[in-house]
Amino acid sequence: MIQLERRQQLLVILLVGIIIFGAGYRLAQTKQPVAENDKPVLEQEEIKENDGIKVHVAGAVARPGVYQLPRGSRIIDAVQIAGPAADAVLDALKLAAPVADGQTINVPGLRDLQDAAQAGAVTGSQAGTPAISSTKNIFAPPAGSMSGSSGTALVNINAADLNQLDALPGIGPALAQRIIDYRESNGPFGAVEDIKNVSGIGDKKFDALKDLITVY
Numbered sequence: 001m002i003q004l005e006r007r008q009q010l011l012v013i014l015l016v017g018i019i020i021f022g023a024g025y026r027l028a029q030t031k032q033p034v035a036e037n038d039k040p041v042l043e044q045e046e047i048k049e050n051d052g053i054k055v056h057v058a059g060a061v062a063r064p065g066v067y068q069l070p071r072g073s074r075i076i077d078a079v080q081i082a083g084p085a086a087d088a089v090l091d092a093l094k095l096a097a098p099v100a101d102g103q104t105i106n107v108p109g110l111r112d113l114q115d116a117a118q119a120g121a122v123t124g125s126q127a128g129t130p131a132i133s134s135t136k137n138i139f140a141p142p143a144g145s146m147s148g149s150s151g152t153a154l155v156n157i158n159a160a161d162l163n164q165l166d167a168l169p170g171i172g173p174a175l176a177q178r179i180i181d182y183r184e185s186n187g188p189f190g191a192v193e194d195i196k197n198v199s200g201i202g203d204k205k206f207d208a209l210k211d212l213i214t215v216y
Contacts, residue, residue: 060109
């Protein structure tokens with residue numbers, strides 16, 4: 001009889017120990033998420049704020065404004081969020097370049113680049129100094145030529161330098177350099193249509209250029 005009571009006592013002690021251990025483990029599990037949620041609200045907001053960057057997208061976009069982007073975003077990401085307009089010239093931007101916090105991205109429109117190209121050509125013509133291209137062709141006519149009938153300033157693709165070609169719609173620095181390289185390898189362009197022989201200039205891009213360029 002005494003032996004049976006001892007077994008019962010051991011069993012009771014064992015059950016009590018299991019209950020205490022289980023209760024302690026559950027209490028520890030419930031306290032852990034509470035500790036994370038006890039962080040001050042301001043601290044949590046600062047953490048969220050540091051997760052991204054803010055950029056200002058302006059110009060030829062459907063929804064200009066300030067946008068928050070994840071760190072490591074590219075210019076193309078910001079432009080896509082703002083929605084490029086129908087006349088936006090995305091080739092004028094370095095779309096693969098990373099954006100920085102506080103940066104302003106100004107998306108140019110076709111009219112903006114046309115005005116800039118014409119203004120640059122008029123400035124060069126008024127200065128009275130013929131524009132000399134990087135090909136060192138001193139016999140080439142001035143880059144800022146004027147069409148005889150309309151008086152509109154045109155960019156001479158046989159004489160324009162890198163900056164003047166870069167200002168044309170759809171022509172970035174890389175494509176401007178290819179135009180100059182083509183000039184050096186094949187000689188002056190005989191007609192404005194010959195610019196389509198340069199890699200990267202198709203019919204669509206030529207249509208945007210043909211009224212802005214000349215070979216004389």
